[in-house]
Amino acid sequence: MAIKFIPEPFRIKSVEPLRMLSREDREEKIREANYNLFYLRGEDCYIDLLTDSGTNAMSQDQWAGVMRGDEAYAGASSYYKLIEAGKDIFGYGYIQPVHQGRAGEKVLFPLLLSKDKIAISNMFFDTTRAHVELAGARCIDCTVPEAKQPSVRAPFKGNMDVARLEQIIDEYGPETVGLIVVTITNNSAGGQPVSVQNIRDVAAIAKRYGVPLNIDAARYAENAFFVQRDEPEFKDASIKAIIRETFSYGDTFTISAKKDGIVNMGGLIGVKDADSPLVLKVKTNCISYEGFFTYGGLSGRDLEALAIGLYEGIDKDYLRYRIGQVEYLAARLDDADIAYQSPVGGHGVFVDAAAMFPQIPYAEFPGQVLAIELYKEAGIRTCDIGSYMLGNDPDTGEQLRADFEFTRLAIPRRVYTQAHTDVMADALIAIKQRAGQATRGYRITWEPPILRHFQAHLAPIV
Missing domain, CATH: 3.90.1150.10 (Aspartate Aminotransferase, domain 1)
Known part of the structure; x- marks a missing residue:
């Protein structure tokens, strides 16, 4: 049978009443x-x-996980479940839970940015822009021109303008560029996806100039779906494989897991190299701002629900x-x-x-x-x-x-x-x-x- 519209792959078990005011x-x-x-x-x-963000409906498995949440202050079993899921999906050596995406930026960005530095992105979202500025740096957006034309239908309108990126680095000097950020999907540009090839190209420039690359990946699963659908190289790859490939080009990532993690609260920081000196600094800032690093501002029930949601979000x-x-x-x-x-x-x-x-x-x-x-x-x-x-x-x-x-x-x-x-x-x-x-x-x-x-x-x- 041909289906005109994509139906819900679930049925409703619990409802929340709504009211319409006059x-x-x-x-x-x-x-x-x-x-x-x-x-x-x-x-x-x-x-x-x-x-x-955080307005999603959790599944029966996630709600069951809420009841299993381990509320130990340090070393809770729910923490280890989340870390295993994060390493499995993203392929990074160190995973740090935080209570949401902007908390991850607050922990990570001051370690990479300071006064007189700039950060360059395919387009900063408002809270990311704010945390760059709070760290003393300035933001420069570097979006492909077609993204600025809403009526133009083109794939991967969230991409970084790679030629312009290199021009900016040369103009300001590599020593002035504290961070490059690739946002997937590109929220401020209309939720537009970013191709894996574009991330490869950005990563090559970042490596050549010695600038760290952070992936702002609140909607990493949706981005992978578009890559599978529209980037021929990946038409036969699984969503998980695309995610692993995408993240392999970054040095760090920040994620508001309240989006594609399908939870009401949670976030992650990832550092690719578990032996990097940056890991200890992330842990130290996390303890100061979020709480001990094995809970990162989250209850055990939140950690448990997120560990499940990370997998549900890539189905x-x-x-x-x-x-x-x-x-x-x-x-x-x-x-x-x-x-x-x-x-x-x-x-x-x-x-x-x-x-x-x-x-x-x-x-x-x-x-x-x-x-x-x-x-x-x-x-x-x-x-x-x-x-x-x-x-x-x-x-x-x-x-x-x-x-x-x-x-x-x-x-x-x-x-x-x-x-x-x-x-x-x-x-x-x-x-x-x-x-x-x-x-x-x-x-x-x-x-x-x-x-x-x-x-x-x-x-x-x-």
């Missing part, structure tokens, strides 16, 4: 939240697409369904002529808010405009991936202009059904039909000095 209530809630969707209560969101049937769910939403947007970063990435749809609201300038945050309209329309919480998130120039304090003005619909894993996905599409279609009525966007009335989009207050410009 339009009037939603408008009041977003006003009370100072037009910042991070301030909304989760219970006031009918469909929560703010992030796919081919699951990944086919996972990507298929996002492609279904993208297909509905294609039918409605709604622009997004195409082809669709792995963990969500990045709607081109600048195309939907061409009359709203970047400094009035069209990505945030669409996010707020989605909440008003259907109780859907999303977030801006654009100039609002990018923030201000650290030297001048002036608003930076992002390469994109996206509104990200990040799809939690194993959580929402096709009917929920239709609600997302219908809401976007309704907003597009009246998009021309919006004349102004939003202004910031208060903001913190770093990672402002989490806490800033906004107001409509009238």
Whole structure:
């Protein structure tokens, strides 16, 4: 039998009730939240697409693992299960658990970066950018040109611009480059995958100049799925084999396991060489920031669930369904002529808010405009991936202009059904039909000095 859409490779055993507030209530809630969707209560969101990080549904095996979790402060059996799984999947000599991805960056980056250094990436996500800057260094994005054209359908739009990477290193001097970061998939560019060949090329440059290469790999399994599908060399390779090949080119990795690890809390640092002096430094920072290195800020039950989730996240049937769910939403947007970063990435749809609201300038945050309209329309919480998130120039304090003005619909894993996905599409279609009525966007009335989009207050410009 031919199946039109990829069905869920699971059935539902437990449900969480949802409620849909009235339009009037939603408008009041977003006003009370100072037009910042991070301030909304989760219970006031009918469909929560703010992030796919830690919002996943765990399996029956993971919940059983929660009951088996060993809560010993040091040397818990759950720790050793996680370490064995991490070494098996990623092939690194040392694996350090931390409570989430940004904790891994806080532990690792100050060991590699300092004042007057730069870090280069195919594109830094907001929290990674913040931890580079907190370490005293500066970020430089080096994305392939086609990634900056949402309507252009090309494979591996998350790739590093290799020629530009070498130019930057020569321009600043190899001694100034503290770290190269390859983000897979490339979140800020729309969840776009990175080819293994591109990582090889980046690794060769890093080795030639003596610069360490870190793989920021929150969505490593989704990236491997795209590699298997779209990179001919790997069409017959297993997902696990692709992951091992991908990670073999890095010196270190950081992972927010709250994504492809399919857990609600957890992260990992990897150091390829278990005998590297860096390992002791990672352990020392972990003890200072996260707790003893055999639990790394996680309970034993979290360690146990993650050890199981790492394997569930690389299952081919699951990944086919996972990507298929996002492609279904993208297909509905294609039918409605709604622009997004195409082809669709792995963990969500990045709607081109600048195309939907061409009359709203970047400094009035069209990505945030669409996010707020989605909440008003259907109780859907999303977030801006654009100039609002990018923030201000650290030297001048002036608003930076992002390469994109996206509104990200990040799809939690194993959580929402096709009917929920239709609600997302219908809401976007309704907003597009009246998009021309919006004349102004939003202004910031208060903001913190770093990672402002989490806490800033906004107001409509009238």
